[in-house]
Amino acid sequence: MNSTPLTSSSPSVLATGPAAAGGPPTVHPAPVLSARRLAMTYGEQGTATHALDGVDLDIARADSLAVMGPSGCGKTTLLHILAGILRPTSGTVQHDGADLASLGDRARTRLRRNDFGFVFQDGQLLPELTALENVILPRMLAGISRRTATAEGRGWLDRLGLQGMHDRRPTQLSGGQAQRVAIARALAGRPSVVFADEPTGALDQGTGQTMLQILVDTCRESGASLVMVTHDPQVAAVCRRTVAMRDGRIAQEFVRPAAQPGQGPSAAEQPVQDPAVTR
Ligand SMILES: Nc1ncnc2c1ncn2[C@@H]1O[C@H](COP(=O)(O)OP(=O)(O)OP(=O)(O)O)[C@@H](O)[C@H]1O
Numbered sequence: 001m002n003s004t005p006l007t008s009s010s011p012s013v014l015a016t017g018p019a020a021a022g023g024p025p026t027v028h029p030a031p032v033l034s035a036r037r038l039a040m041t042y043g044e045q046g047t048a049t050h051a052l053d054g055v056d057l058d059i060a061r062a063d064s065l066a067v068m069g070p071s072g073c074g075k076t077t078l079l080h081i082l083a084g085i086l087r088p089t090s091g092t093v094q095h096d097g098a099d100l101a102s103l104g105d106r107a108r109t110r111l112r113r114n115d116f117g118f119v120f121q122d123g124q125l126l127p128e129l130t131a132l133e134n135v136i137l138p139r140m141l142a143g144i145s146r147r148t149a150t151a152e153g154r155g156w157l158d159r160l161g162l163q164g165m166h167d168r169r170p171t172q173l174s175g176g177q178a179q180r181v182a183i184a185r186a187l188a189g190r191p192s193v194v195f196a197d198e199p200t201g202a203l204d205q206g207t208g209q210t211m212l213q214i215l216v217d218t219c220r221e222s223g224a225s226l227v228m229v230t231h232d233p234q235v236a237a238v239c240r241r242t243v244a245m246r247d248g249r250i251a252q253e254f255v256r257p258a259a260q261p262g263q264g265p266s267a268a269e270q271p272v273q274d275p276a277v278t279r
């Protein structure tokens, strides 16, 4: 496993495709998300918490990134800033080259709705809506007709193994099934980036691993980048990159070599071995 210091030129280490197998070097397009010198302070002077303290991070298209680190080190804060949910105290986030800070509230909402998907620990499904309605609501809010959104939503639910459950409410689903609805909802808008915060935290290990593989595979198939916060090294191991945070900074980065078809076990199946990442 490679250990690569994170620098502003980190996209150059994101070798996927033929280069990883000794083929011609891969030319990488601009990152889908690019964060520079992010700092975040909560509260006032005296009671201030410095949650982020100078984070630089590039996220390549269709790549998968795990964000690890001890409780309170700033993982969720980073995720929310990258997703435009929180504004940083200082620093910049660019999505497709556009600075999030330059967008008004409406444009940020539109960006979150159209370009980003979210999977959080408890799924955050609306309990009064059916599985299908949960999936299609954000699409309809984004201006898609009910008919189109319904056809797409049914397709996603079926693809995630939820045939026959479209009309159930979240309370009538198991935790794993509800999580799959949340994944369908996150992916239905064909987002460029899916953000997941402890997506398997509430599930048993077997169900969690299955969900995770579905999340990673569907992101890969649809060309979405995945940014996932997790405490669990086994969960992080399905991602190609891992950054380990400490006290609001990125302390280390690990890049797994891309697996090539027919080359035995996927690199994603290798455990994260460096104990520094798992602390
Ligand atoms: N709204 C807030 N107001 C004040 N402090 C906050 C707020 N949100 C987070 N913090 C503080 O910022 C720091 C980073 O919090 P964050 O939620 O990003 O950590 P985390 O790495 O996601 O932790 P965990 O693994 O426990 O979820 C913590 O010290 C936390 O107490």
Ligand SMILES: [Mg+2]
Pocket: 075, 076, 077
């Ligand atoms: Mg958190």
